[in-house]
Amino acid sequence: MSTNPTPGVKHGYFKKLSRYYLSYTGAFAVFLAALALLEQEGMPRLWIGYLFMFATIALYAIIGVICRTSNVTEYYVAGRRVPAMFNGMATAADWISAASFISLAGGLYLQGFDGLAFIMGWTGGFVLVALLIAPYLRKFAQYTVPDFLAARYGGGAGGRGGPVRALAVSATILVSFTYVVAQIYAVGLIASRFTGVDFSVGIFLGLASILVCSFLGGMRAITWTQVAQYIILLVAFLIPTMWLSVKHADNPIPQVAYGSLLPKLTAREAELAKDPREAQVRAEFLRRADGYAARVAALPESWEAGKLDAQRQLAAARARNASLTEVRQAERALTTYPNSVDDARALWLERRDANLARARPPEPHAQPFPGATPEESDARRNNFLAVVFCLMFGTAALPHILMRAYTTPSVHETRVSVFWTLFFILLVYLTIPALAVLAKYDIYTSLVGSDFSSLPTWISYWANVDKANPLISVADINGDGIVQLAEFAIDADVLVLATPEIGGLPYVISGLVAAGGLAAALSTADGLLLAISNALSHDVYYKMVEPGASTQKRVTISKLLLLAVAFIAAYAASQKPADILSLVAAAFSLAGSTLFPVLVLGVFWKRANHIGAITGMITGFAVCLYYMLRASPVLGGNALETWFGILPMAAGVFGVPAGLFTVVVVSLLTPRPSRASAGMVDYIRAPE
Structure with missing residues (x-):
């Protein structure tokens, strides 16, 4: 099919796709209603979970098989014939990752106003994509972001790009890999909760679905799968939120209910803050934190005394023929005791910090930048703005999102596509703050103050998903x-998945939300893995190693590389490296610091040259990574070693300006770029 079809052909293609997806939506509604009836007839919850998970995975696999291809243009950019509206849906699904669907409402629940930085940054980033980058990439009409940078800075569209391409590929791989690990972690979390399998097994079950789509059909299969996934995740997010909205505000529109419920939540927060029983519990957590601090201060003697005490308790339990349960508990206490003084210090500091966090009263949800002092409030405001900055510029430089600019029939369609993307994203993003408030109000009024003897069953369900690191705890x-x-205590990654049970909805809605979360994670993981494999196969293998490779060989290499990267990412996710939002924020800072300066200056400034691009990418990346390593305890740094109090996840606030400054200064101090490079700027910015 032509990549620039006539208006009549385009209209017919659009109508055909519309019929397909309307029929699919109707079938999905029937499936949902059938499961609801089966639940009323007594179908076990586990079976409902299995049906939801495996039916949706099978659906994605079927689309992948139908859309299988070995054509280079179809595999890399879906034949450049995706209509703007459908590309907008696919891009929205690609964008609404596990961090957005699963973690963002939980982050708002825990952080209150501060959590809005993620919504503002991610949404604002798409404005930058529409204005500064996406249409110009489509005008360039190649396959990858490194393609554009290599042509712009490496001596014309036919050049290999050399170091510029290599650096762009490295950045694409690092950023996408960090991001995809978070998505696969979410897949494991959802699969383990709703099918009962082990967390690691759940990761590889989800991986099978990812691979069927991206391995067989590349961008062509991913695009049409992502449209289907967007429909599922939208329905899954709206139904429980609307239910809670009706339950607490008698209004089915969450955004309206949100405004009316916020004052009630604020009043409930003030009531709990004055409760003497709350103060009593927090004092106990503070006492425990002081105990761990004292043990750390007394090392190594405290470690030796603790180990000896554990050994004595086990010996005493065995000597008096204690119950099997008591003996097992004593054995577990000894086997889990830190193996060395260093292990004890790390563990006890972690527990001290966890108890200190529980000892602090929760912050008012609607209060901007709360702080005990004006200086603390200023620091929180600065970090809020820094996170918004990093997410905006990171969004505008994410390779798997920018790749979608290549899939539309024209530059105009790309611009329209970004509008549709923002529309479809906002349908979810404007609902997320409402869900956080609705769920919080439900917990504060229904769970808090209830008897321990009548705890709802959802607490025990979620507490047992990961016994080593409980996602929910009540004691x-x-x-x-x-x-x-x-x-x-509730983990941010659980709130949305547990919302139907928190609100008292039928279990079938819990299965629907799990399917939506899975769709969000899988859709983003598909795009990220394809971005990595295409960078390796197209930009490294074809452009730098074997330029004469056949199209069949290029696609085959891409598929094999995708398979390898997927399994490496799954292994990394199985190690549970960090919470989802932290992983995602790191990816955005790295993307913005490394790629945004060279992308924007490459489009709008003819004077930017080869040497400037190389030094700019290296400088931006180095500054960002150095700050993360310096200030992030997770990466071995010290939280006290920050610059101006900025959190490590907002390291891009230093990396982006450093990269921009370096490109400008080095370009001005070195020879002008070639006429072909400067001419390329004129070409991509010329009216279509």
Whole structure:
């Protein structure tokens, strides 16, 4: 099919796709209704979970098989014939990752106003994509972001690009790999909760679905799968939110209910803040934190005394013929005791910090930048703005999102596609703050103050998903038999998945939300893995190693590389490296610092040259990574070693300006770029 079809052909193609997806949406509604009836008839919850998970995975696999291809243009850019609206849906699904669907509402639940930085940054980033980058990439009409940078800075569209291409490929791989690990981690979390399999097994089950789509059909299969996934994730997000909206505000529109419920939540927060039982629980957490601090201060003697005490307790339990449960507990206490003084220090510091966090009263949800002092409030405001900055510029430089600019029939369609992307994203993003408030109000009014003897079943379900690191915990700290807010803890990655059960919805809606979360994670993982494999096969193998490779060989190499990268990413995710939002924020800072300066200056400044691009990418990346390593405890740094109090995940606030400054200064100090490079700027910026 022609990559620039006539208007009549385009209209017919659009109508055909519309019929397909309307029929698909109707079939999905029937499937949902059938499962609801089966639940009423007594179908076990586990079976419902299996049906949801495997039916949706099978659907994605079928689309992947139908769309299989070995054509280079189809595999890399879906034949450049995706209509703007459908490309907008696919890009929205690519964009609404596990961090958005699963973690963002949980982050707002825990952080309150500060969590809005993610919504503002990610949404604002698409404005930059539309204005500064996407249309110009489509005008260039190649396959990857490194393609554009190599042509712009490496001596014309036919050049290999040399170091510029190599650096762009390295950045693409690093950023996409960091991001995809977070998505596969979310797949494991969802699969383990709703099918009962082990977390690691759940990761590889989800991986099979990812590979069927991206391995067989590349961008062609991923595009049409992502449209289907967007429909599922939108329905899955809206139904429980609308239910809670009706339950607490008698209004089915969450955005309206959100405004009316926020004052009630604020009043409930003030009530709990004055509760003496809450203060009692927080005092106990503070006492525990002080105990761990004292043990750290007394090292190594405290480690030796603790180990000896554990050995004595086990010996005493065996000597008095204690119950098997008591003996097992004593054995577990000894086997899990830190193996060395260094291990003890790390563990006890972690537990001290966790107890200190539980000892602090929750911050008012609607208060901007709360702080005990004006200086603390200023620091939080600065970090809020820094996170917005990093997410905006990172969004505008993410390779797997920019790749979608190549899939539309024309530059005009690319611009329209970005509009549709923003529209479809906002359908979810404007609902996320409402969900956080609705779920928070439900927990604060229904769970807090209830009896421990009548805890809802969803707490035990989620507490057992990951016993080593419980996602939900409730313990009667003060022994009064009543649930206090301070006695309840929930992980940010759980809130959305648990929302149907929190709100008292039928379990079938829990399965629907799990399917939506899985769709969000899989759609983004598909795009990221394809970005990595295409960079390796097209930009490294074809452009730098074997320029004479046949199209069949190039696609085959891409598929094999995709398979290898997917398994490496799955292994990394199985190690549970960090929470989803932290991983994603790191990817955005790295993308913005390394790629945004050279992309924007490459489009708008003719004077930017080869040497400037190389030094700019290296400088931006180095500054960003250095700050992360310096200030992030997870990466071996010290949280006290920050610059101006900026959090490590916002390292791009230093990397992006450093990269821009370096490109400009070095370009001005070195010879002008070739006439072909300067002419390329005129070409891509000329009216279509």
